[in-house]
Amino acid sequence: MKKNRTYQERQVNTTTWFWFLAVIGLLTRLPLLGLSAAETTDGVLSLTYFSPDHVATPRFVIMPLYPSLLWLGQKIGWTGWVWGRALAAFAGLLFLIPLWKFSRRWLTVEMSAMVCLMALFSPLLWQWSLKVMPDTLFLLFFWWGMERLATVSIDRKPGAWVEACLYGAIATATRAEGLLLLPWLLFLGSKMANPSAWKNQWGGWLAGLALVGLAWAAPLTALYHRFLTILSAYQEGAGMPINGTQVEYPLLNFIDHFYAYLSQPLYVFTPLVFWFAVLGLAKMVRREDPTGNAFKLVILPIFGLVFLSRLIPTQYQDRHMLPFLPLLLVSAAFQLEHFFGSLDKGRNPIQLMFWKNGLLIFCLLWLAVFSVVVLIAQSDSFGDVKRSAEFLKTLPANAVIYSDEVPKTQFWSGRKVRFIQLPFKPNAGDYIIYHSFYTARLGVVDMELRARHAAVQVHSEESMVVPLLTDIMSDPSLQNRIVSTAYRFQPQFFVSSIYQVNK
Numbered sequence: 445m446k447k448n449r450t451y452q453e454r455q456v457n458t459t460t461w462f463w464f465l466a467v468i469g470l471l472t473r474l475p476l477l478g479l480s481a482a483e484t485t486d487g488v489l490s491l492t493y494f495s496p497d498h499v500a501t502p503r504f505v506i507m508p509l510y511p512s513l514l515w516l517g518q519k520i521g522w523t524g525w526v527w528g529r530a531l532a533a534f535a536g537l538l539f540l541i542p543l544w545k546f547s548r549r550w551l552t553v554e555m556s557a558m559v560c561l562m563a564l565f566s567p568l569l570w571q572w573s574l575k576v577m578p579d580t581l582f583l584l585f586f587w588w589g590m591e592r593l594a595t596v597s598i599d600r601k602p603g604a605w606v607e608a609c610l611y612g613a614i615a616t617a618t619r620a621e622g623l624l625l626l627p628w629l630l631f632l633g634s635k636m637a638n639p640s641a642w643k644n645q646w647g648g649w650l651a652g653l654a655l656v657g658l659a660w661a662a663p664l665t666a667l668y669h670r671f672l673t674i675l676s677a678y679q680e681g682a683g684m685p686i687n688g689t690q691v692e693y694p695l696l697n698f699i700d701h702f703y704a705y706l707s708q709p710l711y712v713f714t715p716l717v718f719w720f721a722v723l724g725l726a727k728m729v730r731r732e733d734p735t736g737n738a739f740k741l742v743i744l745p746i747f748g749l750v751f752l753s754r755l756i757p758t759q760y761q762d763r764h765m766l767p768f769l770p771l772l773l774v775s776a777a778f779q780l781e782h783f784f785g786s787l788d789k790g791r792n793p794i795q796l797m798f799w800k801n802g803l804l805i806f807c808l809l810w811l812a813v814f815s816v817v818v819l820i821a822q823s824d825s826f827g828d829v830k831r832s833a834e835f836l837k838t839l840p841a842n843a844v845i846y847s848d849e850v851p852k853t854q855f856w857s858g859r860k861v862r863f864i865q866l867p868f869k870p871n872a873g874d875y876i877i878y879h880s881f882y883t884a885r886l887g888v889v890d891m892e893l894r895a896r897h898a899a900v901q902v903h904s905e906e907s908m909v910v911p912l913l914t915d916i917m918s919d920p921s922l923q924n925r926i927v928s929t930a931y932r933f934q935p936q937f938f939v940s941s942i943y944q945v946n947k
Contacts (some may be wrong), residue, residue, distance in 0.1 A: 449841065450489065450772075454555070456554070457553070458553060458555070458931065459554075460773065461553065461557040461560075464484065464557075465557065465560050465564070466537065468535040468561070468564060469536075469540070469549070469564050470537070472564060472565070472570065473536070473570075473573055473574065474530075474533070474539070474937070476574055476819070477526060477529045477530060477533065477574060478526075479574060479705075479819060479823050480529075480574055480575060480645075480822075480823050480825065481823060481824045481825070481827030481830060481831075481907070482577075482824075482825065482826035482827050482829060482852070482856070483525060483528075483575065483576045483826065483852070484575065484825070484826065484831035485574060485575035485851060485852060485882040486506065486577060486864070487525075487577050488576075488851045488852045489506055489851055490506060490510055490511045490514055490528065490577070490578065491511075491514055491516065491518075491524045491525065491528060491576060491855060492574060492851065492854075492855055493506065493510065493512075493640040494512070494515050494672050498885050499534070505670050505673050505674055506578075506668055507578070507579070507615065507616070507617055507618055507619055507620060507622055507663070507670075508666055509614065509617035509618045510531075510578035510581055510609070510618055513531055513581075513756065513850070514527065514528050514531070514576070516768045517531070517848050521645060524576075527710070528576055529573075529575060529576055530578030531581070531614050531905070532572065532573050532574070532575060532577060532578075532579070532580045533573040533574065533580075534586045535573075535580040535581040535583070536573035536580040536583075538571075538573075538584050539563070539583050539584040539587060539725055539770075539924060540563060540564070541561065541586075541588075542559045542584070542587050542588040542590075542591040543554055543560060543587065543770050543773075543774075544559075544560055544928045546587075546590075546591045546594065546770070546861065547559045547593070547773075547774050547777065548772065549561075549598075549735045550609070550728070550735065550774060550778050551672075551774070551777050551778060551781060551925060552781065554652070555777045556777075556821075557656035558777060558780075558808075559773045559774055559777045561808060562717065562773050562777075562807065562811055563769065563770070563773055564629055564810040565808060565811040565815055565931065566713065566773075566811055566815065567712070567768055567811070567814055567818045567819075567913060568712065568762065568763060568766045568769060568913070569765075569766065569816040570585075570767065570815045570819065571815070571818060571819060571822070571913065572763055572765045573765065573877075574819070576920055577763075578618050578619060579766055580614055580753070580766075581618050582618040582619040582621070582622065582654075582767075583766055583767060583769070583770075584769060585611045585612075585613075585614040585615035585618060586611075586615040586619075586622055586625070587619070587767075588615075588616075589608050589611035589612040589622070589625050589717065590602045590742065590743060590746060592605070592607045592611060593625070593629070593632060593742045593746075594738040594739070594742050595607045595608075596608060596632045597632060597737070597738035597741055597742050598734040598735060598737075598738045605629070605633055606655060606656070608625070608629060608632075608657055609629050609633075609655070609656040609660070610659050611625065611631055611664050612625035612626065612659045612660075612755045613656075613659040613662070614663075615697055615926040616660070616663035616664075616667065617662060617666065620667055620670065620674055621750060621753065621767070621773060623663075623667060624749045624750060624753070625746065626660070626747075628742055628746060629656070630774070632706075632742075633656075645923075649868050650927050660708045668701065673837060678756050678757060680756045680757070680758055681694060681697055681758045682699075685802075687718030691758055696753050697756075697758060698756065699756040700926045701754060701756075701760060701929070703753055704760060704763070704926050705751060705754055705755070707734075708762065708765070708788055708929060709765060709768070711932075712762050712765055712913065713765075713769070713772055714807070714810050714811055714814060716776075716806070716807050716810065717772060717773065717776045717807060717811070718772065718776075718852050720775075720776035720777075720779045720780055721771075721772040721773070721775040721776040722775075723779040724775035724776050724777070724778040724779030724780075724782075725771075725772075725775045725779060727779060727782060728775055728778055728900055729744070729774075743771070746782055747767075747768065747771055749758050749947035750767055750768075753766075758913070758924075758925065759924045759925075760925060760926045760928070761914055761922060761924060762913040762914045763913075764827055767782060780803070780804075784796070784800050786853040787799055787800075801815035811831040815910075816913060816914045818832075818913050820910070821910035821911075821912050822910065822911065822912065822913065822915045824906070824907045824908060824909055824916055825907075825909050825916050826852060826881075826916065827905075827907040828879070828906055828938045828939060828940040829849065829852050829853065829856070829879055829881070829938075829940055830856045831905040831907075831940070832853075832877060832879075832904075832905040832941075832942060833852065833854075833855075833856035833857040833877075834856060834857065834904065835903045835905070835942060836853070836857035836861075836875070836877070836942070837858060837859065839859070839875060843859075843873075843874075843875055844862070844870075844871070844873070844874045844875065844877075845857075845859055845860070845861050845862065845874070845875045845877065846861070846862050846863070846864050846870060846874060846875070846877070847863065847864065847874045847876070847877045847878070848864050848877075848878055848879060848882045848883045849864075849879050850862075853877060853879075863879075864876070870897060870945045871945065872946055872947050873944070873945065873946075874942055874944070874945045874946065874947055875902075875943065875945070876893065876899065876942070876943045876944075877942045878940070878941050878943075879917070879938070879939075879940045880917060880937075880938050881938050882938045884920060886939060886941060890941070891942065893943050897945045898945070898946035898947045899943040899944065899945050899946065899947065900941065900944050900946065901941055901942065901943050902942050902944050903941075903942040904939060904940065904941045905939070905940045906937065906938065906939050906940075906943070907937075907938045908935050908936065908937050908938070909935070909936045909938070910933065910934075910935050910936070911928065911931065911932055911934075911936060912932055912933070913932075914928045915928060915936070916933070916936065916938070917931065917936055918937055918938060942944065
């Protein structure tokens with residue numbers, strides 16, 4: 445007798461998904477830790493944060509938590525840049541935990557797993573998981589803090605509130621934007637409806653506040669010392685003179701950034717994810733239940749402040765959009781689930797399975813292929829700086845070295861490097877290293893060195909980058925500016941040249 449085999453969709457449990465995501469994350473991170481040739485300036489400054497040769501760069505604001513973790517790893521004996529990349533990769537994987545917790549309030553287990561997979565393969569998270577940068581560590585704790593705040597708004601759990609305070613403090617110790625969580629922490633803390641719960645769990649409401657005060661003391665102290673540096677970025681963007689520079693038309697600067705942060709996600713997060721996210725956000729806002737109310741009370745206002753904080757400063761980089769990644773992925777998946785639900789009415793289950801799997805696989809493949817191309821195209825960022833610095837190791841131990849860039853050159857060479865200051869009067873036998881990234885028109889500089897100091901070029905290194913996601917630009921006027929997005933597919937060439945002075 446022939447058996448009747450009816451198609452039944454198999455559900456994978458949470459534990460299986462957890463191990464699957466962990467394996468995929470490790471396989472796509474650990475083998476690629478050495479892919480990038482060098483590190484950004486922020487990465488090197490984080491690695492040398494506690495070094496006596498640390499070079500102050502007021503354009504950058506580095507909070508102490510990530511550099512402290514780097515210092516701890518180096519003290520144990522791990523290679524600094526390898527440990528820094530591994531730490532960033534590990535934080536990017538742990539970020540999937542709060543992402544999963546939040547998405548499960550909106551999505552099924554299967555779709556929550558798809559959200560985590562798309563996060564793993566997204567170009568921003570993948571790229572900055574392989575760099576010595578605090579971005580993924582900040583994303584982990586900032587998003588975890590918001591997930592806990594949403595839980596407080598929905599369930600009124602005192603324990604979740606204290607966890608949100610701790611995660612918010614850690615996020616602030618990683619990057620200054622974590623401070624945006626503090627108003628909601630205070631607001632939701634004052635709205636706790638059951639004071640007896642505090643007494644039972646934390647020994648009283650005042651004890652909870654004391655714990656929060658201790659947790660936030662260190663990051664607030666660090667922010668206090670960096671307040672003027674942070675303010676200078678907003679002064680410049682607002683058209684107020686700062687260190688001799690200012691934006692001539694601050695309103696246009698604001699409009700440019702507003703347009704960029706609304707249009708560039710279409711490219712950065714891929715068109716399918718972006719448009720599904722737009723439709724999904726509209727549906728999430730219309731949801732009328734405790735989860736929907738928490739979304740409108742906590743998540744959207746905080747992201748609104750993050751968005752506004754990006755519009756005034758003149759700097760722009762695609763990585764600044766990384767905090768928006770989880771919001772877009774969850775909202776896109778929410779729209780996809782509604783779309784699949786509409787297809788389920790009277791459609792053959794096998795045909796529905798092909799629709800669902802086909803669309804999800806297409807989104808994942810698009811993200812993965814785009815990410816791989818980005819990683820390869822931008823792998824040699826500052827590669828010429830590192831390779832030329834390594835050549836400096838071969839120079840005599842008593843050699844005097846000058847450079848137009850100190851932090852990275854000094855870090856990669858392990859040699860004392862002096863900054864070139866005018867009037868520049870080197871002695872015979874001194875070495876000078878110029879990088880085209882920092883000194884424009886190296887051809888003219890080359891002629892002057894040969895004419896004035898009888899300098900001889902002893903070594904040269906080159907690198908090429910295709911900035912598919914805004915990366916280093918050979919034109920200084922494009923560096924960290926909105927205009928750089930117009931040159932995404934134009935190769936950028938860089939040269940580092942080393943000269944020896946003969947007179």
